[in-house]
Amino acid sequence: MMNPLSDISSGKFGQKTGDNMISFDKAYRIVLDHPGDFGIEQVDLSEAGNRFLAKNIIADRDYPPFDRATKDGIALRYKDANKNTPLVIKGIVAAGTPRQKLPKGQNCMEIMTGAVVPLNADTVVMYEDIDVSSGQAHLNKQPEKGQNIHLKGSDDNKGALLISAGKRIGASEIGIMATVGKSSVEVKKLPSVAVVSTGNELVDIDKEPLPHQIRRSNAYTLRAALSVQNITPSLHHLPDDPQMIRNQLQELVRSQDVLILSGGVSMGKFDYIPKILAELKVDKLFHRVKQRPGKPFWFGRHNDYNTWVFSFPGNPVSTFINHHIYFNDWLRASLGLAQQQFNVILKEELMIQGSLTRFIGVKTVWDNGKLLASTVKSNSSGDLISLASYDGFIRLDPQKHPYKKDEAVSFIPTRLY
């Protein structure tokens, strides 16, 4: 068990002075420059919420598909409308009945919202503006020609583009797709993801940890974060056994689109897993980024199996941040979507020391259309519990002068609003 760790006792694997580290901008660019393409799939409309549309949605007919009454009242010919001459009510048109015909003469028909305006009628007067007695309608005021009619095709014509491919499907898109008859819909397929935690200090949630142990949390945090993207990952834990690690990673690299590793941030282990990944022909694209927290991030790709490996450092805050920054934006790139840019306004002045890009947890509050951010006290980058106070993270690149109060800075939201 100690063998892989004691390899480093000679110091030859000690990483000196950050010479291999790359800038955050470069790391982020490399991740986005290696997107996947997972194709499309057909899902039932009930499963389509929050997914990304793969094909344009086109109007199957005119909308509205007929001249539609928008008020309850009477349908009439405008030229017959006269305050002094009542109209004989010649019937009633309910929604859902075929188009009827208004007999010519001083006539009208009662009509319900959503019903087809009868032939020969061109105007609808609502009940509020008439009096009805003895089967006759008396107009209380002169109507305007064409009022209260939603004309056929006035929203969109048959063949019109209703929703563009790439749109995230919300409740309104579900309604539109129902209207045009899409009981199933083509959406961008999501990658299969395996979340792999490592570390002999970890026990499962339902176990009582010994004094030197802690419970697994990163795997569950990552599963919850992935579920926001509609991804249900498989969860795995690797014991510190080289052969088992090799076998499991080999199987996962072959069978999954994405591996998200967490834990095993110790240098011995970290040198150990990449060594196995290299043997399994996962190409390292970079290792270690000039950022805090989240520095020991390893990113690679298996070019034959088309498998991406995000190997995040073990501490919970680092994994949480790196997942939101790198994986989420890589996923958007892989789905062919533009990146989203959020920013917030600082409620305090912040001075950043050193040469690392910093990610700092903030709490946000709305103030007259502005999103204001204030930092939250936290002991350390390992302070998982502090995450409950954060609504997201601000990104501060190193600079000589302080970030000023009221300055807008880049923001990575980690909660739904």
Place this chain on the structure above:
Amino acid sequence: MMNPLSDISSGKFGQKTGDNMISFDKAYRIVLDHPGDFGIEQVDLSEAGNRFLAKNIIADRDYPPFDRATKDGIALRYKDANKNTPLVIKGIVAAGTPRQKLPKGQNCMEIMTGAVVPLNADTVVMYEDIDVSSGQAHLNKQPEKGQNIHLKGSDDNKGALLISAGKRIGASEIGIMATVGKSSVEVKKLPSVAVVSTGNELVDIDKEPLPHQIRRSNAYTLRAALSVQNITPSLHHLPDDPQMIRNQLQELVRSQDVLILSGGVSMGKFDYIPKILAELKVDKLFHRVKQRPGKPFWFGRHNDYNTWVFSFPGNPVSTFINHHIYFNDWLRASLGLAQQQFNVILKEELMIQGSLTRFIGVKTVWDNGKLLASTVKSNSSGDLISLASYDGFIRLDPQKHPYKKDEAVSFIPTRLY
């Protein structure tokens, strides 16, 4: 079939001049003043995402539970640290091994991130700051006492409040609950909801509508909107048959916590369903609100069965808006949560005519920490397709002067950010 509709031919049910209408503020207040209470339930941690925590989460032990190394390197006694005298490496401490003891003298132990700092050690020096040769570590610079150690209990002590009841459970809360051993968690129970569409003009998604028919969409829109709240409603469609409506509503009022009706906005039907609801002893709390769209909203409650009835007008935009304004905020009130206030900054001047509170669809864009809103052209309140362009709605109360460009106004978001 025509009987219930022809009841209104005499005009006696005609609603004149809005005399029964109440203001939006009053309607909103009535809805919020009639919250439900659905208790709590235990769910598996994997099902807890996006739910609301019912009980405080308390630290089961100190966090960190032991003095924890935050870097890979060597653990030593600060008083032995000297650039000129190497330290003998007396072993290696991996994460997951019980606490070890550093032998007294000019000694150190290699230590991995996440491991327990050995007895007698008080300082950790990372590999970057040492050279290792012949089983000895040479310090390259003088360390600071206590560095790179995350002290036991420094984040939180056993018994500390980690997450307060009422918090929406995100990925970070899932991680914290995993850490403290919550494989299942008590969350606020959600109401059972039946979505009921009405209207003989409606056919199902997979049917080809006749020229005077349209497909059902509100039921699917509402189901998708409810799924954002983790509610999976049952869907029902009522044919225009009084006995069937009565039987179905009776069954639903008894068995469900909430009924959301949509469609049947025509006055005849609208007078008809409330009549049955009254017979079923659902108390009307109000009908018709001074708002556009969404005016013919009917709200009531069955006090014996504890059932709430939200009867939204049939047009898709009205139902969509009313659901987001009334149902969502009623749900928050029922879960004991404070309401969320969002606002946006207008990109254009807007003049509101008339005496109705207006809800206007807007597209939003982030600009240096501000959320800017611009209106989207739409033909009518029935224009379902326009909803795809909206990120939410602004609420504008009637006022004599225009709403100005750059003014902040109330915002109801209808998409996830």
